[in-house]
Amino acid sequence: MNDLVRMIPSVLMIVSPILIAAVGGMICEKAGIVNIALEGLMGIGAFTAATVHVLLESSTPLSAWIAVLAGGAVALVVSLIHAYASISLNANQVISGTGINLLAIGGTTFMSQVIFRMERTEPFKLGMMPGPGGIYPTAWVALAVVLLSWYILYRRPFGLRLRACGEHPQAAASAGIDVRRMRYLAVMASGLLGGIAGGCLVLTQTIQYTGNTINGAGFIALAAVSFGRWQPKGVAGASLLFGTAVALAIYMVNIEALRVLPSEFFSVMPYLITLVTLVAFSGKDYAPKASGLTYEKGA
Amino acid sequence: MKGTPARKTDLIDRILASDKAISILVVLLGFLCGTILVAAVGRNPAGMYTAMLQTLTGLDITRGTWNIRYVGEWLTASLPLILCGLSLAFAARTGLFNIGAEGQYIVGLTAAQFVAIYGPQIPVLHWALALLAACVAGALWGGIVGWLKARFSVSEVVATIMLNYIAFFFSRWATMQIPGANTYRTPTLPETARLTSPLLDRLFNGSRLNLGLFVALVSCLVFWFVIEKTKLGFELRATGLNRDAARYAGIGVTKSITTSMLFAGAFAGLAGAVVALGSFSYGRVLGGYDNYGFNGIAVALVGNNTAGGTLIAGLLFGMLASAQPLMQSRQIPKEVTWIISGLVVIFISLRAGFRLLSDRRAKRRTAGLKETRDE
Secondary structure (H helix, E strand, O other): OHHHHHHHHHHHHHHHHHHHHHHHHHHHHHOOOOOOOHHHHHHHHHHHHHHHHHHHOOOOOOHHHHHHHHHHHHHHHHHHHHHHHHHHOOOOHHHHHHHHHHHHHHHHHHHHHHHHOOOOOOOOOOOOOOOHHHOOOHHHHHHHHHHHHHHHHHHOHHHHHHHHHHHOHHHHHHOOOOHHHHHHHHHHHHHHHHHHHHHHHHHHHOOOOOOOOOOOHHHHHHHHHHHOOOOHHHHHHHHHHHHHHHHHHHHHHHOHHHOOOOHHHHHHHHHHHHHHHHHHOOOOOOOOOOOOOOOOOOO | OOOOOHHHHHHHHHHHHOHHHHHHHHHHHHHHHHHHHHHHOOOOOHHHHHHHHHHHHOEEOOOOEEOOHHHHHHHHHHHHHHHHHHHHHHHHHOOOOOOOHHHHHHHHHHHHHHHHHHOOOOOOHHHHHHHHHHHHHHHHHHHHHHHHHHHHOOOHHHHHHHHHHHHHHHHHHHHHOOOOOOOOEEEEOOHHHOOOOHHHHHHOOOOOOOOHHHHHHHHHHHHHHHHHHOHHHHHHHHHHHOHHHHHHOOOOHHHHHHHHHHHHHHHHHHHHHHHHHHHOOEEEOOOOOOOHHHHHHHHHHHOOOOHHHHHHHHHHHHHHHHHHHHHHHOOOOOOHHHHHHHHHHHHHHOHHHHHHHHHHHHHHHHHHHHOOOOO
16 A cells, blocks of 8 residues: 555656646537547657757756747647648548647657667666656646636536537537637647646656657557546546556566566556447447538538 | 630649649659658768669669679568558458558568468468468458448548557567577578478579569469459449448448458558568567558558559559668668658548549539639
8 A cells, every 4th residue: 555655756757747638638529529639739748858958957947947938839830730630621630630649750750860870869868857846847737727727618618519529510600600710729729738747748758859758658548538528527537547557567567466477467457448448338328429520611 | 714725724634633643743852852852861862772773683884893682682671561562452442441551561470470370381382381370461461451340330540550559469479489589580491381482582692572473473363364354353442432332232341341451451461471581580579560561551542542553552662662772871861762652642642632623623624615703
């Protein structure tokens, strides 16, 4: 039990980026756009944050935070490609998302080669510093993001309108809502949050960005959106559960009772649980109804 | 809109209407962007093209040497891409998006490695069994998705992403259970299980090109025959074009979806076997995705989901993959090939949008003729 308590800061460190990205994915789907590019957007955010932090580290104590925001900003810009393709040009959302994922793998390593002349960013000396209790400030960022998303989506007219665009865009349009604008904003929010999530991940969990840094965290976030039934509370719970599984896969060697199981057992849990629940709740439609469908004005 | 010159719009509309023209266009566009990018970061794009030329012909014009081994390596790199492309294309013809080719590839690879190590060491039979096992394993892995989709309407996109990771971790765990395996490899595979061919070795100056070449070619033929020439293929295509119409026509849509994913998985599984038995002399404990499944998405999209198109597109992307080390040696960051693939996929996803624009233009033109107001 003590071992588990001691693991809490590490669990929170792993959960935070997953949760931040998952909230982004949730907002996006709430507005009717599927974003499987979360993985790639996290990679772009992580690469940008690592690069900015390496360059600024010695000159300002705020470097880590500037880096995270820069990661969010660049990922936001890249997410506009997905927005333009899937909203303005009615492209298949899964295909354009896949394109961004491919682009992110290549683009980040390419830029590393250009800037640092190697296939990874230079290591930074210190990442983000943990606060009281050994808990990284990213946990508080994640908490704020979830609360804010809940407040905006469920307590503000803006959120109601945004959700309407994902449930029944035609009805939303007839009520005077600019569906395309809403969807653009949602995709941009997911880009921003995906980028911030990547930045948080790289600055708390490693010392540099490599092609392996994200390693499926974005897809776990995507799973958390489905498993969390597209609700802030559910997504937070799912991220906590999946993050714990990831942490157990890494730290299980320290825990006597768990050593009998292979680490792959914990690694596979997020995906297995999501798949099983997808089947178990298949009859009930929790997903936003128009999510993934193109919307054409006047159609 | 009456003022638009008729000839110019005709040409644009014709290009937009032709899948082949669009494929060629997006590939050229992708290469153009790649070239600009390389130039923008201060490297010489010519190095990119001499690397590609050397891959395609074996001719190194910077040194004036010729070695056909490069051609063999190019074909070898193309094999899994062609097979994974077929997997994506087959599913797409039934209206399904199989992001799960990577997972089906992994279970195929794993099954092939297991048969290679535990199977009977009889020439030909050994690798034939390994291929069969990979084919069946991949088909089952894909079939699960089809069945979940058909029976429980679980989105095949989310389900396959999950199954990719499940396959990956399962493969790691299972392969490490083989006696003598460490965290990255198993003991050497028996020669009887390998797809190496002395003839191809001699023809291509010791490249890794292997019997997988024929697996890929036969798979293309099977794809073409099943899709274009059989009743089953007709039903699958009908399901892909319009699910409701197909149901009214008495086609078992549920069965079509599952069957389609079985086939898709089988192709990807074979890709796994070709890599495991053709390119490696030992079984691998995977450290990450090989990404053939994901690149297969680009292959199928560029190939317009046909057998011939996928073959050509597979060779194209195989060329990009195979040229990577040569580019790196010419100071070109090799990831430019990934960027080109990514851009090609994004450009292709825009195709629907360009069609939309062309439709709108056509509508406007007819509306103009009738002298009625648009909208």
